[in-house]
Amino acid sequence: MGILVDHNTRFLVQGITGNRGIVFTQKMLDYNTNVVAGVTPGKGGDWVLGGKIPVFDLVMRAVEVTEANASIVFVPPRFAADAIIEAADAGLALVVCLTEGIPVRDMMRVRSYLKKSATRLIGPNSLGVIAPGEAVAGSFPDQITFPGSIGVVSRSGTLTYEVVHSLSKAGIGVSTCVGIGGDMVYGMTFIDVLELFEADPQTEQVVLIGEIGGSGEEDAAEYIMSNMTKPVVALVAGQTAIPERGMGHAGAIINNDKGQAATKLKAFWEAGIRIATGPDEVPEMLA
């Protein structure tokens, strides 16, 4: 089954009429993902993608009509926080936000708001989520993976492709791959996803892909040590980073000596978690 999404998940696409919205929705459909609606304010009443997908002005209205229960967000940065809150207010169980560049203040407000809601947020600045053979909500190259027993959770995009690609080359499939995003403030954490993998019958082992900045990896190491029975392999990028300089991702920054790769690797090491030095090494490290 994998976690978070499957072929029964009914997706609506926020920002469906934008360039990225159209391209990615088409890819979701090509993967037989169940996309039931789109939302673009001012375009309600239109039908897109060959007349297959109805567009609404409001998420709430789209949910009433199509019974969508998850959303993927392609809304531009300055409007994205509003889009996430709209989806939560409409009662969607899952919101996947791919948008990069949302101001951190907006995300801190969203995070605080979501505390009172049952909605799960993946991202922002995330590659999304894929349950191979079931559904895709995000940015994954075609045929990059196939169904299997490895859960993957990552802060990064292309580095995740590399890892999943090397798993595929080694004949290893994936239960679900989740990108939690490269921003400073985001929704589901490593721990939130690890909890789901631990409980998921399809997932037998987990690959965790971290990078510099924040303390999500250290928190995850502690969680794995005390709560997980399934083996985890970790990869941490950014040993050559210099302090106080962002390395591409807004969240990948060492502040006041906090968030260094060395500290994260040490935390995994002390928790008895196997550490891969690069993506090519991940398959052989799996038990």
Added chain:
Amino acid sequence: MQLYEYQAKLWFSRYGIPVPRGKITSVVSDVREIVEKYDGQAIIKAQVLASGRSKAGGIRLAKSVEEAEEIASNILSMTIKGQPVNKILVEEVVRVAQEYYIGITIDRSSHCPALVLSTGGGTDLEMIAQHDPDQIAMALIDPLVGIRDYQIREVATRTDFPRLHWRTFTKLARSLWKVFYDCDATLAEVNPLVVTPNGGLVALDSKMIVDENALFRHPDFIEMRDFAIKNSLELDAHKHNLDYVKLDGDIGCMMNGAGLAMAAMDLIKLSGGEPANFMDIGGGADENKVCYALRLLFSDPTIKAVMINIFGGLTRCDEVAHGICKALADRESTIPIVVRFAGTDADKGWEILKALPAIKAETLFEASQKVVQAAKGS
């Protein structure tokens, strides 16, 4: 983006945080007039975006006008951590009874702002955290509600901040929250915050980092930004929407995706080399962007070899290959290039590069080993 001290102080003072009287200048000839106003004594502070200015001799006390001129001329000729000192802040001398640290930062674990107060002002907060964590008090702020007065009292109580000054301190902490919030800061910090012998509070040093993703709300910061980017290569890269950070090694790197770039650089290091830069060309880069990016790498005189690693998705390997050809077409380069393509259109990419003397690699690990060898051989 980090603001210079004098810029942060300007913003802090607009929000009612008391800062020392001071003037910014880039010429020694201004110094006399300024220091005369401050009774012939002043602190001269180099304006660079680096920590440890004091240790580097970039912050000094002058006890006379003449000494101030001498120090100013000396500091203006300095380079601190690679940054030439173009401006100095000349400030009145403030008497210090006690020093504190106060800052509002983002607590990455809790995903919300945090008010931090410490009795160990003037020193590095990280040092205090390591050696005397009890001296640090923190309160998490709900961004939907803002800072609460009780939270300010809470951190004040936990650090034994003198009750006598609670009222002024509460006002200052509220102002700091307001400037942090209004400016979309990720850090607003006063270190040290000093209590003067007559009981006033003054922000002796100020630091503010503003969220680049929020600059659309702050046109005044955008102007400050270009001027704050230190390295000319970085400025060029920034103008072309390339994520680029100059590093100290000799292997030029061009990758797509920040995490992948960092992982590739780790492997270069593991293979015995040192990356000259971080570069993420982003998703869906076209021929021209790739060509520009590669020329930028070649313009860095320290580079001995280049590694290009592209995982095709939104970015197409054939498009990247065309960009590489274009960049190499009009130059006689002797710098070896190691290329690895994977994912969408990798084969097409290779076909295009066939005629070039690029070194092919199958895996990321192989690419990093080959580029390190190439750099050592050239």
